[in-house]
Amino acid sequence: MSPKPLVSEAPLPPTTGPCEEVTNENLIKGLPVNEQDYAIIVGVSHYASLAQLNAPVTDACRLRNWLIKADGGNLHPQHVFFIPSAPGSTMPDQLAIDKALSDIIQLAEAKPARRLYFYFSGHGFGSNWEVNGMCLPIWSPSFYNAALSSKAYLDLLVEKDLFKEVYFFLDCCRDRKINTKPLHSMLGGARPGGANTMAVVMYASEYENPAWEGMMNANGNLQVHGYFSRALLEALNGGAVNNSGDITITSFLDYVREKTESYAKEKNQTQTVRSDIRNNSYGLDYVIHKTGRTPGTVLTIQFKTGGDISLDGPDLSNIKSGLVQAGESWLIPLGKGYHQITDKISKRSSFITIDGTLKTMIYEF
Amino acid sequence: MNSNAPTFKLTVSAVGVMSDFAHLTVYNGFLEDIARGYEKLDLNLPQGLYSITLKLDGNIIKEHVRLTEDTNYEIPTPPVYSSLVADRFESSHEYYTHNAQHCSLEPTVQTGTTEGGAIFLFFRYTDLDKRKELNTEQHSLGNGFSLLDADRQVLYRLEGDNIREDTDTGWMAFHAVLPIGTYYLHYSGHKFNSEDGGANDIPPREIPLQVFKSSASLQGLSDKYWQTQVFLTFGYGPIFPSMSVFIAPRKHGFIDNDEGNYRIDGLRHKFHNGVYYLPEKVLLEFEKGQWASPMKGLLAAYVYFSSPETDNELLFRNVAQDLPALLGEDTPDVKALQVMAAQYYKDPIPEVTLSQPCMFLAGVRAVIRASIKHPDIIVDDSLLEDITDKLYCDMVWTSYLPEPLPAAKKQVEEATPGAWWTDGIFNVVERIIGDETTPEEIGERLLKSQTVSTLLYYIEKLNDDLNVNDLASRLQIPPNVVRKTINHILAFSDSIKDVKSKPDQFNISNINKLKSIQ
Numbered sequence: 053m054s055p056k057p058l059v060s061e062a063p064l065p066p067t068t069g070p071c072e073e074v075t076n077e078n079l080i081k082g083l084p085v086n087e088q089d090y091a092i093i094v095g096v097s098h099y100a101s102l103a104q105l106n107a108p109v110t111d112a113c114r115l116r117n118w119l120i121k122a123d124g125g126n127l128h129p130q131h132v133f134f135i136p137s138a139p140g141s142t143m144p145d146q147l148a149i150d151k152a153l154s155d156i157i158q159l160a161e162a163k164p165a166r167r168l169y170f171y172f173s174g175h176g177f178g179s180n181w182e183v184n185g186m187c188l189p190i191w192s193p194s195f196y197n198a199a200l201s202s203k204a205y206l207d208l209l210v211e212k213d214l215f216k217e218v219y220f221f222l223d224c225c226r227d228r229k230i231n232t233k234p235l236h237s238m239l240g241g242a243r244p245g246g247a248n249t250m251a252v253v254m255y256a257s258e259y260e261n262p263a264w265e266g267m268m269n270a271n272g273n274l275q276v277h278g279y280f281s282r283a284l285l286e287a288l289n290g291g292a293v294n295n296s297g298d299i300t301i302t303s304f305l306d307y308v309r310e311k312t313e314s315y316a317k318e319k320n321q322t323q324t325v326r327s328d329i330r331n332n333s334y335g336l337d338y339v340i341h342k343t344g345r346t347p348g349t350v351l352t353i354q355f356k357t358g359g360d361i362s363l364d365g366p367d368l369s370n371i372k373s374g375l376v377q378a379g380e381s382w383l384i385p386l387g388k389g390y391h392q393i394t395d396k397i398s399k400r401s402s403f404i405t406i407d408g409t410l411k412t413m414i415y416e417f
Numbered sequence: 418m419n420s421n422a423p424t425f426k427l428t429v430s431a432v433g434v435m436s437d438f439a440h441l442t443v444y445n446g447f448l449e450d451i452a453r454g455y456e457k458l459d460l461n462l463p464q465g466l467y468s469i470t471l472k473l474d475g476n477i478i479k480e481h482v483r484l485t486e487d488t489n490y491e492i493p494t495p496p497v498y499s500s501l502v503a504d505r506f507e508s509s510h511e512y513y514t515h516n517a518q519h520c521s522l523e524p525t526v527q528t529g530t531t532e533g534g535a536i537f538l539f540f541r542y543t544d545l546d547k548r549k550e551l552n553t554e555q556h557s558l559g560n561g562f563s564l565l566d567a568d569r570q571v572l573y574r575l576e577g578d579n580i581r582e583d584t585d586t587g588w589m590a591f592h593a594v595l596p597i598g599t600y601y602l603h604y605s606g607h608k609f610n611s612e613d614g615g616a617n618d619i620p621p622r623e624i625p626l627q628v629f630k631s632s633a634s635l636q637g638l639s640d641k642y643w644q645t646q647v648f649l650t651f652g653y654g655p656i657f658p659s660m661s662v663f664i665a666p667r668k669h670g671f672i673d674n675d676e677g678n679y680r681i682d683g684l685r686h687k688f689h690n691g692v693y694y695l696p697e698k699v700l701l702e703f704e705k706g707q708w709a710s711p712m713k714g715l716l717a718a719y720v721y722f723s724s725p726e727t728d729n730e731l732l733f734r735n736v737a738q739d740l741p742a743l744l745g746e747d748t749p750d751v752k753a754l755q756v757m758a759a760q761y762y763k764d765p766i767p768e769v770t771l772s773q774p775c776m777f778l779a780g781v782r783a784v785i786r787a788s789i790k791h792p793d794i795i796v797d798d799s800l801l802e803d804i805t806d807k808l809y810c811d812m813v814w815t816s817y818l819p820e821p822l823p824a825a826k827k828q829v830e831e832a833t834p835g836a837w838w839t840d841g842i843f844n845v846v847e848r849i850i851g852d853e854t855t856p857e858e859i860g861e862r863l864l865k866s867q868t869v870s871t872l873l874y875y876i877e878k879l880n881d882d883l884n885v886n887d888l889a890s891r892l893q894i895p896p897n898v899v900r901k902t903i904n905h906i907l908a909f910s911d912s913i914k915d916v917k918s919k920p921d922q923f924n925i926s927n928i929n930k931l932k933s934i935q
Contacts, residue, residue: 147878180810181691197871204891232810233871236891238878258475259690295447306450313477322475366446367422367465368485389447390466392483403466403481407448 070136071113076129078122088166090156090215091119091132094149094186096174098137101192107265108173109136111223111281115171118288123343125169125288131159137174142190146200150238153205157239160214167217168209172200173278176224177232181259184226185234201234202255208237210249210330217340220253223278225262251330252301252340254308256280258324266319279323283311290347291409295388299341301329311407347388347408354381354416359395361417366390393417422463426487429469430457433494434505437696438683439473441492455696473497474686498543500648500659501682504674508650512586513541514673520590521646521670526579533596534628535644535667536564538575541588542651548587551653555584558651559591563822565601565623567773569800571822572600587651594667597630599749599773602647603819607654619654622809623819625774629664629711630745642667643711658812661685662776664712677710684716688779689813693724703732711744715754719779719813722757733758749773753780756787756794766791772799774815781808781815788895789886795895806868806894806902868892868902873922876930883934903931 078085095112097105116134119125133152135144156168175187177199185199192198202222209218256263256278265278283291292299292307309325316323332338355361355376362373363382366389372382388408394401395417404415431439436456443452446466452458464485469492471478476495482488496507502514517539524535540558542548548555559575559582566572573579575591582589606621631641644667650659661682665671672678680699687694695717703717714736721733737758740751753775755767766787771794774781785805788795795802804817875891876883885903889896910928 181689183810197867197874233867233892235871235874261475294449302450303448306444306448310448322477324472324475324477364466367463368483387447390444390468390481392466392481403468405448 070109070138071116071134074117074120074129076120076122076126078126079128083122085122085128086126086166087128087131088164089125089127089131089169090160090165090167091116091125091127091169092135092149092152092156092171093119093132093169094135094144094172094174096137096144096172096187096189098139098141099175099187099189099191100142102175102187105174105265106276107278107281108223110275111173111278111285112136112171114285115169115221115281115288118285119169125341131156137189142188145188145190146235146238149200153237154239157212157214165215167219168215169219169221170205170209171221171223172202173223173281176222176226176263178226178259179232179234183234184222184224184255185232186222186224197233197235199232199234201236204234204236206251206253208239210251211247213248215249218249218251219340220251221280221284222254223256223263223280223284226255226257226259227262248331250332250334251328252305252332253328253330254280254284254305255326256312256323258326261323264316264319264321264323266315268315279315280308280312280325282315283308283325286311286409288341289409290343290345291407293343293345293347293388293408295346297342297344297346298339299343300337300339301332301334302336304340307407311409348385349388349406349408349410350383350385350412351404351406352381352383352412352414353393354414355379356416357395359400360397362394362396364392364394422465424461424463425484427460427462427467427482427484428457428489429460430489430491431455431471431473431494432491435473435497435679435683436494437680437698438687438694439471439492439494442470442472444468444470455694499661499682499686500541500650500656501661501663501678502539502541502648502671502673503678503682505679508543509673510544510586512545512583513539513588516581516583516588516590517648517671518673520581520592521644524592524594525581525590526573526593528594530594530596532642533594534631534642535592535594536600536626536628537644537646537671538562538564538591538602538649539588539647539671540590540649540651540655545586547652548585551651552584552587555587557582557584558587558589558655561605561607563603563605564591564593565603565822567599569601569603569820569823571603595628597628597745600626600628601819602626603822604655605822609653611653617653621819621821622657622816624657624660624814624816625749625776626662627748627750627776629748644670646671657809657814657816658689660812660814662712662814664710664715677713681710681713681716684713684720685813688716688720688723693720693726695720695729700729700732703736711740714740714743715750715777718754719757719777722754722761722783723779730762734762749775750777750780753777753784756780757783760787766794770794770796771801772796774801774804774817776814778808778810778813778815781805782893785893785895788897789889792896795897797897802895802898805898806892868894868898869906870922872899872902873906873927876927877922883930885934888934900935903935907931907935 076085093112093116095108097108116132119127119132120129135148172186177185179185182203184202187199190198206220263280265276267274268277287304287307292304294303305327312323312325355378358377361376363371365371372384386406388406391404429441440455441458442450445451452460462484467482467484469480471492473494474497478492482490498508499506502509502517521537559580562575563571564573580589580591602624604622607619609617611617626645628645629643643664646663646665648661650656663678699717718736737754744751749771752769752771759766771784784794807818809816885896885899889899910923
């Protein structure tokens with residue numbers, strides 16, 4: 053079935069807009085890129101009636117850049133439809149997003165497609181537990197339904213059966229709004245209904261709960277990020293890598309869930325990621341991204357008191373032990389995992405988590 | 418990891434209230450998720466470092482384990498808060514529990530009959546401190562509530578001698594013996610200023626409640642009448658999503674340490690969050706044919722038929738077959754479950770019709786879905802049809818924006834002009850046309866209806882394949898309601914056809930499109 057032609061009433065925002073220019077080095081070098089992969093990345097920071105957000109456009113940029121980079125998603129830049137909001141504008145509207153989707157569907161119908169990433173960051177609400185409203189910039193109490201229905205869009209993408217895999221990431225609140233009917237895509241209508249597409253869906257929070265953004269320090273850089281989006285990017289950048297250097301569905305979901313929760317907890321907030329997987333015939337160990345890198349961190353342990361110290365690894369193999377004095381420190385490269393440090397004299401013990409996202413880390417004991 | 422490392426048993430258990438619903442995840446030392454499940458995990462694992470995460474009711478507990486020997490690791494469940502004033506919930510207090518028990522055994526109103534089922538309502542704050550903080554003037558928790566009969570006539574207002582209450586500790590009880598059938602708990606809404614001084618509004622709401630048929634024909638039950646028990650917590654006003662409903666033998670009333678009630682509450686809470694989980698103990702009860710709690714059966718069936726899982730197919734076919742005998746084949750929830758079961762098993766939709774809403778929202782939604790191909794399943798011009806575009810979707814129970822109470826209608830309309838008709842298209846248009854307002858104002862007011870404005874948005878944006886069923890699917894309302902809405906818009910449009918200035922959405926193009934799909 054060919055998609056309905058759609059023409060947005062306002063021009064689409066520029067492809068990059070507020071994002072730094074990135075190129076896929078593989079394209080320049082004539083190396084293969086993931087030509088069968090596509091992405092729609094929507095970041096809405098600016099709203100006509102709702103509070104401005106600081107993170108969505110920034111976070112959307114980071115995901116867009118990861119998708120384009122050769123060691124990231126390795127997508128062709130023209131396959132990444134980046135749709136940011138802009139100050140003083142009520143764009144994007146639904147048609148801008150549907151137009152991008154329509155273009156991708158046309159491309160995917162022309163030649164086999166493997167993967168579609170759909171990311172939305174902005175204000176949102178929970179219409180019910182399975183329907184999230186993704187608020188468009190024009191949303192206001194008078195335009196109560198000016199929000200896209202997460203379920204309708206996901207259903208459309210899955211039921212089109214054009215992609216083998218769909219990754220659907222929503223970094224928006226799921227606070228309850230009663231009696232809402234978020235919008236279905238204009239690309240609806242008759243559907244083939246094969247529904248063989250695997251869909252990995254991640255909501256930044258549980259139904260009825262907010263998703264937070266906050267000032268965060270990442271390797272010395274202070275920037276506002278959505279907790280979920282930060283965890284998502286860290287996972288893709290290697291945090292979710294297992295010891296084979298692969299990011300699997302499980303390692304990805306676990307990492308994003310765990311890190312989002314911990315970022316929220318650091319700010320005395322609660323945020324629990326909700327994930328759903330549909331039509332997964334590949335299994336949870338399916339590799340969604342290969343990095344070829346094994347994660348690790350160089351850990352500096354600074355001893356506040358002296359003792360007879362033992363540091364054990366995830367399988368209890370001893371990594372280092374010996375007597376230390378107060379003020380002394382150990383510099384040890386550690387792989388991803390739990391480690392236990394024990395003072396055999398005082399029997400004091402702590403667990404150290406190396407998640408592989410930091411190159412260096414300081415731990416006081 | 419060294420494959421020759423010795424292995425040990427690691428048994429991880431959640432212990433305490435609602436442990437059936439505590440979700441456990443075990444990660445190995447390399448941060449890999451190696452096991453997950455509810456309540457208890459029995460594992461054989463190599464020595465090493467592990468972490469265990471317990472999640473329950475929004476709480477997350479994380480523990481580390483160094484496994485060097487067989488280990489039995491128990492994690493106490495965190496405190497649980499619920500509207501149900503059960504013995505082991507943190508939010509239950511003797512001053513609530515005791516009174517709930519007492520009032521559930523003694524009707525607060527005399528209905529002239531002692532034969533029949535009953536409705537028992539118990540409203541309260543989370544505790545005395547909250548009452549002092551949020552209701553300094555000790556207003557009655559029954560304010561704005563009425564119990565209506567199947568024809569939406571007021572049976573009782575929850576006030577005066579109809580209720581028992583203690584406005585100091587902050588609770589209210591209502592208990593009436595009633596014939597089997599559908600009743601409606603009507604709430605007329607409430608405006609208040611929250612802590613930050615902002616104006617807030619709890620809109621009106623109506624909730625169908627069922628008094629189920631007597632169960633004399635069933636063995637093993639001590640009483641032949643059911644009592645429908647409703648527990649609701651208050652903040653600045655009623656917190657409807659917290660509502661718990663139980664069905665218990667009437668003569669038993671409310672039992673504060675009924676183990677089954679914890680499971681029902683846990684099931685409801687998971688269901689509310691879209692988690693379709695049925696504990697083994699619940700499944701076992703059904704396998705043994707233990708039907709002491711019809712609510713558990715209803716809830717479990719709704720959970721099962723909402724889930725994509727296909728385990729226990731035979732068991733739930735039997736459950737669906739048992740429910741009509743237990744609760745009455747004309748009961749809306751029983752009919753809705755038959756529809757849902759047919760959708761689940763991909764069987765033909767049964768030839769049932771519904772005119773009243775069932776208690777579970779999932780049931781109403783299943784019936785609306787079925788109506789796309791089987792419009793006659795919803796009785797024309799029935800209450801069920803009327804509420805399909807006014808549903809609130811914030812709890813597992815059906816609730817909707819109601820029409821004002823018959824007796825209070827005039828008074829309410831005068832008090833809040835316009836506020837009531839934002840969603841009721843049928844009454845809206847009929848009420849509006851003929852008023853001495855301008856077409857612009859009428860149009861704008863009409864567009865405040867979410868159904869009308871969203872329908873017109875779709876009409877404007879969609880060019881091809883416009884049809885009633887597609888619009889019904891997008892708006893999640895029955896096709897008949899789409900047709901009637903279109904007819905009303907066209908009628909309104911016709912009445913203003915000669916007016917020069919009118920809202921953009923009522924332009925000729927849109928009106929012609931509406932006519933084409935009429």
